Amino acid sequence: MNCGCAEVVTSGLLDLFDARERMIAAARPVEGHERVALGDAEGRVLADDVAAALDLPGVDNSAMDGYALCLAELCPAGLPVVQRVPAGAGVMHLPGGGCARIFTGAPVPIGADAVVPQEKVSLDAEGRVHVEGEFAEGANIRRRGEESRAGTPLLSAGTRLEAAAIALLASHGIAEVTVRRRVKIALFSTGDELIEPGERRAPGQIFDSNRAMLKALMAHPGVELIDQGVLLDDPLDLHQALGRARDEADLVVCSGGVSVGEEDHVRPAIERLGGIAFHGVGIKPGKPFALGFLGDSLAAGTPLIALPGNPVASLVGWQFLALPLVQGRQGMTPPALQRFPVTAGFSRRGPRGRRELLRVVLDWSDGTPVARLAGGQGSHMLSAASQAHGYLLVDADTDVEEQHAYGYCPAAQFGR
Ligand SMILES: Nc1nc2c(c(=O)[nH]1)N[C@H]1C(S)=C(S)[C@@H](COP(=O)(O)OP(=O)(O)OC[C@H]3O[C@@H](n4cnc5c(N)ncnc54)[C@H](O)[C@@H]3O)O[C@H]1N2
Numbered sequence: 001m002n003c004g005c006a007e008v009v010t011s012g013l014l015d016l017f018d019a020r021e022r023m024i025a026a027a028r029p030v031e032g033h034e035r036v037a038l039g040d041a042e043g044r045v046l047a048d049d050v051a052a053a054l055d056l057p058g059v060d061n062s063a064m065d066g067y068a069l070c071l072a073e074l075c076p077a078g079l080p081v082v083q084r085v086p087a088g089a090g091v092m093h094l095p096g097g098g099c100a101r102i103f104t105g106a107p108v109p110i111g112a113d114a115v116v117p118q119e120k121v122s123l124d125a126e127g128r129v130h131v132e133g134e135f136a137e138g139a140n141i142r143r144r145g146e147e148s149r150a151g152t153p154l155l156s157a158g159t160r161l162e163a164a165a166i167a168l169l170a171s172h173g174i175a176e177v178t179v180r181r182r183v184k185i186a187l188f189s190t191g192d193e194l195i196e197p198g199e200r201r202a203p204g205q206i207f208d209s210n211r212a213m214l215k216a217l218m219a220h221p222g223v224e225l226i227d228q229g230v231l232l233d234d235p236l237d238l239h240q241a242l243g244r245a246r247d248e249a250d251l252v253v254c255s256g257g258v259s260v261g262e263e264d265h266v267r268p269a270i271e272r273l274g275g276i277a278f279h280g281v282g283i284k285p286g287k288p289f290a291l292g293f294l295g296d297s298l299a300a301g302t303p304l305i306a307l308p309g310n311p312v313a314s315l316v317g318w319q320f321l322a323l324p325l326v327q328g329r330q331g332m333t334p335p336a337l338q339r340f341p342v343t344a345g346f347s348r349r350g351p352r353g354r355r356e357l358l359r360v361v362l363d364w365s366d367g368t369p370v371a372r373l374a375g376g377q378g379s380h381m382l383s384a385a386s387q388a389h390g391y392l393l394v395d396a397d398t399d400v401e402e403q404h405a406y407g408y409c410p411a412a413q414f415g416r
């Protein structure tokens with residue numbers, strides 16, 4: 001089938017950041033919305049802009065437990081407490097010449113122009129209030145509408161609903177939202193040597209760790225997983241599985257079999273049902289990463305991500321390249337990759353011809369972050385990846401020298 005995409009990279013390795021841009025460009029959001037209760041909205045992506053339903057705060061209210069008063073009425077004789085205003089009370093009028101005992105969140109009575117915290121007040125024997133220090137008009141009053149006005153923009157389409165955004169919607173009394181439908185991802189591993197954890201292992205067999213890892217990475221409210229299991233390195237099996245995935249999923253993710261050996265049948269199987277947009281990224285681990293599609297073109301077909309078989313290469317491929325495409329399909333704008341410089345606490349010969357993503361822990365014991373290797377750096381070694389706080393990003397053909405600064409990508413940004 002003809003590829004139909006503008007540029008096909010057939011030789012050489014694509015730079016990590018160019019590849020990431022290509023992934024983002026390929027990420028058209030899935031069509032289809034659904035209404036969900038706010039309690040089920042965590043992790044889902046807003047399909048429409050949401051406007052403020054209310055003025056918030058709804059009334060001028062107190063930011064402190066204390067006394068509401070009119071500053072002009074303060075006098076050496078003190079002010080009698082003539083009112084008590086708890087949170088939840090209606091708006092009252094403050095009688096002239098007196099002050100109100102007030103609590104945090106309670107409506108400031110009309111006639112008061114400041115709230116004095118109780119720590120700045122002394123009460124005399126008659127219970128009159130004497131204020132210590134100076135207070136400006138409006139002190140400790142949270143004004144009606146100072147956060148939002150009814151009808152003004154609150155959250156925009158494409159926002160992933162996390163705890164604070166959900167609380168914001170709840171604060172406006174919004175009980176249901178329209179979100180993008182879940183992205184259906186078909187997932188399979190390839191390799192004759194693979195068995196499921198829990199199965200009896202024969203010599204030469206290994207447990208499928210990539211699928212367990214990818215399932216954990218995809219365990220997200222915005223994803224519906226179609227688990228296609230382990231496929232043999234068999235062209236017919238692969239062809240059938242890809243056909244099923246194309247019909248059922250919005251995105252296909254597989255691992256293994258994308259390198260150059262004659263047992264690597266994934267690329268030819270993809271090419272029979274679609275094409276390859278690019279194959280090969282200048283990163284270690286993760287070099288044989290491929291973006292392909294099932295159908296006539298990347299723009300119109302089902303995107304397919306072929307991750308390398310080596311487990312850490314698969315992890316890196318997911319975090320740096322696949323995740324932004326998944327986020328884009330969910331309707332989000334993928335966040336920019338965070339990077340900041342940290343000092344290396346080790347020396348090491350750098351990779352030739354590709355950037356390296358070293359799995360490191362940050363040591364703060366001297367007050368500034370020093371990156372130390374989290375363990376063995378082989379792309380088959382999951383131990384270091386399981387301990388790492390993030391990645392030290394070393395440019396191609398650059399040796400790591402102790403005390404020198406290199407880019408660091410925190411693992412937390414790949415959370416979900
Ligand atoms: N001659 C060359 N050989 C290799 C090259 C190369 O450029 N020339 N690239 C190497 C790199 S880099 C990587 S990464 C791997 C990727 O190979 P494949 O994507 O084709 O993966 P496989 O050959 O199927 O497997 C590689 C390795 O990973 C293990 N594996 C595979 N799937 C799983 C899984 N689901 N869970 C756990 N482990 C898995 C597999 O047993 C192999 O050990 O190719 C290099 N070779």
Ligand code: MOO
Nearest residue numbers: 285286287313379
């Ligand atoms: O890209 Mo491979 O992961 O170096 O082993």
